Amino acid sequence: MSDNGAALLEVEDVHTFYGTIEAVKGISITVHEGEVVTLIGANGAGKSTTLRSIQGINRPKTGRIVFKGQDIVGRRPHEIVKMGISQSPEGRRLFSRMSVRENLEMGAFQRSDKAGIQQDIDRVYELFPRLQERRMQKAGTLSGGEQQMCAIGRALMARPKLLMLDEPSLGLAPILVERIFEIVREINHQGTAILLVEQNALIALAVAKRGYVLETGRVVLHDTAQALRQNEQVRKAYLGEV
């Protein structure tokens, strides 16, 4: 993907609170069209809150979030989905008492083009053949890996310009993680920009073009993924090297 693509998403100095606790303390990030950007950092660094702020679930107290040239702070989540941002949330959060197919349909809730929705369901089944096998099964009965596939598929159903993935590798066997990230690459090659939150920095930096390192609600480092992989500090803290 091109280096100097237009900025799709610009987060500028966003502060977000849970009650009186400041979870995000002035984060600025940029995602260009068609780019994979990763946020890495430990538990509680503010990664998920950043995604929730972008999605409009947690409204930032101050700061600007500009998507496709429009400030989206204060817009309601369903409007933001309609503009082209969707996510596979932390902990997957499928509708456990609905079937796999119904879950996918819910992902397309803002759309009304029946033919297009069916086409996208087929596309998700193509990416994840396991989901097609289990399409009538209740989502709560799927294995962890299948649930992750379903959550990613569901997020894709909105036909997002920007797909946000929160910890897609969490709790999965290494071989499944590989498979999931292959598909993340494939989704990106089809033109969707991806904002990837990961604790598994090794694989995140392998897929992403650029990365931001978050610590306690702040960006402490940002660079190209390649540079971050070489970075002494990152290697020690996140890549498990001594």
Place this chain on the structure above:
Amino acid sequence: MTAESGTARRPMLAALPRFSQQINRVLTWVVVGLFVVWVVGNFINAPKQFVSVFLLGVTLGSIYALVALGYTLVYGIIELINFAHGDVFMWGSMIAVTVSAHWLGLDGSQGWYVTAPLIFVTLLACIAFCGTLNVAIERLAYRPLRNAPKLAPLITAIGMSFILQNAGALVYGFIEQPVPDIFPTKPLFRIGGIAYTQKSLLIVLITIPVLLALVYLVRSTRQGKAMRAVAQDMDASRMMGIDVDRTIAFTFALGGALAGAAGLLFVMYQTSTRYDLGFQLGLFAFTAAVLGGIGNLTGAAFGALLIGLIQAFNEGLSWHTPGSSWTQSVIFSILILVLVFRPQGLLGEAVSDRA
């Protein structure tokens, strides 16, 4: 609770569930067994009387079902027991009296071709009024408390119930509001000396399609799927692009509309209503919803049918029957028994929300 106290208590608690589960099962079967013996005994004692009382119970049950569904819909989506719901139902019955008898001048003397369309107009008025009222209650009293601890909206609901009840007394007074027999009362047939009237049948015939339409709406429509999604995970629903506030408002509108229809049917059946109708009948319907498994639509309809039958049996049968002065005690004993021994209700299941 700290982790230490948890492990310290475990040995004692671990012994308890096995013991109480057995007692649970035995007691459940004893209660169900006694009930069956009582029903069969009554049937043998006076079969004709039994059949007519049964039919009466079905009519009562269908009215309760419409109200019970309102409790269950709202509980299903925001886990709130909307205690004001019974009073919305009371308002529905009042509006039915006002519109049909006072405004449209129906008194049962008109032919069916006049009565039927005007009753339909009354029904629309009741549905519109109660739907709007319920949405307004949600907007003013419950939405601001969406993120508050669960006790806050619950107490607000009780307060809302008092407000509606007192407003009813203010507008309509503390006396019975009578309405003439507008629904046809000709007996269709007689069993055991008790007539089964056209209006009893009419009420069942109106209720059944409403229930079927509701089940279809929740199972298969876009709006219904949004309701189920919001019921399962509000934040995830937001991320999917569902307007959660609108979906909740829609649920309240639907519950209110059902209560409005129930209000009309009830007042046409009983030919009078009062400002405190919602208190007793609301609690009956709530019991029905809990009995069937709160949050479960089929369960609410089934529970309501059972409560209607039990009330009719209790008031109409003669073999070892407590009688009408005991109806409330019997029904609330059922509520207590269900809450103690089967809190998930008859049709409810303890569903895991893992995902």
